[in-house]
Amino acid sequence: MLFARDMLHSIAVLLLCSTQFAHAFFEEFFGGGGGGMRMQFGGQEQAKPPPWPRGVSEDISKTMSWLKGTEWRWNNDQWTLKLNKDGVMEAPIQQCQGGTSCRWTAQSGKVYLGLGDAGVFELDAPEQKPANNMKGHRMSGRSLQDRQRLTLTFQKIFDHDAADIDKDLYGALELPVDADDATIKKAYRKLSIKYHPDKNPDEASKVKFAEVRDSYEILNDPDKKILYDTGGMDAVKRSDKGEIQKTEDHTSDLDVTLDQLYLGHQVKASLNRRVVCRGCRTKPDGPNCQGCRKCPNEVRVVNVQMGPFMTQQNQEVPSKEKCKSIQQSIDVNIEKGMKDGDKLTFPRMAEERPGMLPGAVILTLRAGKNAKFQRRNNDLHMNMKVSLREALLGWTQSIQHVDGHIVSLTASDVTKYHQVFKVKGEGMPLRDDPSSFGDLLVKVEVVFPSGKLDDKQREEVSRLFAADPPRPTM
Numbered sequence: 001m002l003f004a005r006d007m008l009h010s011i012a013v014l015l016l017c018s019t020q021f022a023h024a025f026f027e028e029f030f031g032g033g034g035g036g037m038r039m040q041f042g043g044q045e046q047a048k049p050p051p052w053p054r055g056v057s058e059d060i061s062k063t064m065s066w067l068k069g070t071e072w073r074w075n076n077d078q079w080t081l082k083l084n085k086d087g088v089m090e091a092p093i094q095q096c097q098g099g100t101s102c103r104w105t106a107q108s109g110k111v112y113l114g115l116g117d118a119g120v121f122e123l124d125a126p127e128q129k130p131a132n133n134m135k136g137h138r139m140s141g142r143s144l145q146d147r148q149r150l151t152l153t154f155q156k157i158f159d160h161d162a163a164d165i166d167k168d169l170y171g172a173l174e175l176p177v178d179a180d181d182a183t184i185k186k187a188y189r190k191l192s193i194k195y196h197p198d199k200n201p202d203e204a205s206k207v208k209f210a211e212v213r214d215s216y217e218i219l220n221d222p223d224k225k226i227l228y229d230t231g232g233m234d235a236v237k238r239s240d241k242g243e244i245q246k247t248e249d250h251t252s253d254l255d256v257t258l259d260q261l262y263l264g265h266q267v268k269a270s271l272n273r274r275v276v277c278r279g280c281r282t283k284p285d286g287p288n289c290q291g292c293r294k295c296p297n298e299v300r301v302v303n304v305q306m307g308p309f310m311t312q313q314n315q316e317v318p319s320k321e322k323c324k325s326i327q328q329s330i331d332v333n334i335e336k337g338m339k340d341g342d343k344l345t346f347p348r349m350a351e352e353r354p355g356m357l358p359g360a361v362i363l364t365l366r367a368g369k370n371a372k373f374q375r376r377n378n379d380l381h382m383n384m385k386v387s388l389r390e391a392l393l394g395w396t397q398s399i400q401h402v403d404g405h406i407v408s409l410t411a412s413d414v415t416k417y418h419q420v421f422k423v424k425g426e427g428m429p430l431r432d433d434p435s436s437f438g439d440l441l442v443k444v445e446v447v448f449p450s451g452k453l454d455d456k457q458r459e460e461v462s463r464l465f466a467a468d469p470p471r472p473t474m
């Protein structure tokens with residue numbers, strides 16, 4: 001019993017000394033003395049970050065987004081902090097445990113670190129990313145609470161995608177956000193010549209050339225361009241990882257005539273669709289943003305812990321983007337030889353949602369009836385009538401085709417009832433080969449005289465035709 005009691009006493013003393021050592025260790029890390037950052041041990045209370053100075057917002061400015069995903073060493077100590085792309089700061093101190101207590105923001109050449117009850121630190125930093133590789137780069141400042149000095153020394157980039165999240169691709173090409181494809185291509189050619197390394201060996205020109213090239217590679221890709229326009233670089237990065245979803249396709253019928261299918265036709269279709277307003281990001285009060293409203297929630301793929309397993313689930317998050325409804329015009333090209341039921345697909349023209357690839361608009365052709373011709377596959381069918389005299393003695397018929405040219409059809413022998421005459425190459429054009437055509441098939445109906453034959457007519461018919469044998473019993 002005595003041995004056990006002494007053993008418990010020794011363990012208690014050891015734990016007390018360990019706690020005191022931990023206090024002293026972190027006091028040394030954070031400079032010691034009154035007013036420095038304080039560690040909290042034992043309690044359940046979690047410090048909240050103090051409010052930012054007046055005029056400072058949570059939104060990290062685009063020009064200073066180069067800080068996202070970087071890791072920095074605190075003063076001359078050995079511990080480091082990480083600046084995550086979402087404004088959360090990771091640091092091995094009690095105030096930052098839980099992932100949301102410590103935050104950071106940057107704007108107008110200043111970096112602000114919110115460290116819970118340790119207060120806010122303000123540091124000077126360049127608005128643009130330094131041109132070199134940042135090795136040994138430093139940011140200096142002090143605590144707004146007790147004026148304690150602080151120097152952060154760059155260590156590494158731990159999230160290489162983070163700095164690109166707020167990249168302004170249109171700005172890199174010196175273009176407005178509503179620039180069309182032709183304007184984008186023209187700007188790229190101009191700037192790539194201007195900053196080409198062969199003509200400009202300086203480091204700044206190399207960086208600018210790479211920025212112009214990378215921006216154009218995205219804006220020249222139809223899928224990536226619309227993802228950037230609707231969800232920024234975050235959507236582009238998620239697309240590269242295969243995490244992008246599509247909105248639903250929009251289907252509709254389009255009434256067409258046989259003439260349009262034979263000749264080919266171009267028509268404009270009108271579609272009311274929701275789009276993400278790009279201009280609202282930079283000029284939310286501009287005239288183009290009148291009537292814009294909050295977009296539907298964005299859908300993200302997140303990792304969720306399910307017992308011992310990690311699974312992926314779709315999760316909706318509130319969108320910061322603005323949307324509006326527009327009347328969209330679509331140029332519909334009906335090719336020669338298309339059929340009823342054929343579909344025309346217009347990629348990326350369905351309704352937009354932030355960070356999602358728009359589905360397609362799919363138009364299904366519905367051919368109306370033609371007064372003269374009936375279509376069966378690539379052949380055209382029509383009916384015509386001849387008199388009994390014509391059926392016996394022959395006939396000639398001129399037929400005006402869909403495009404106006406005349407087809408002449410002649411029968412010199414006896415025409416049977418419902419006999420079909422085929423005219424090669426006068427049917428529908430073949431869609432895959434518009435210079436080739438199907439056939440025209442004409443079914444002839446013989447029209448018999450109405451009423452009764454008089455005695456003279458009966459005698460004449462009897463003279464012309466041999467008498468038929470007696471009809472067998474049926």
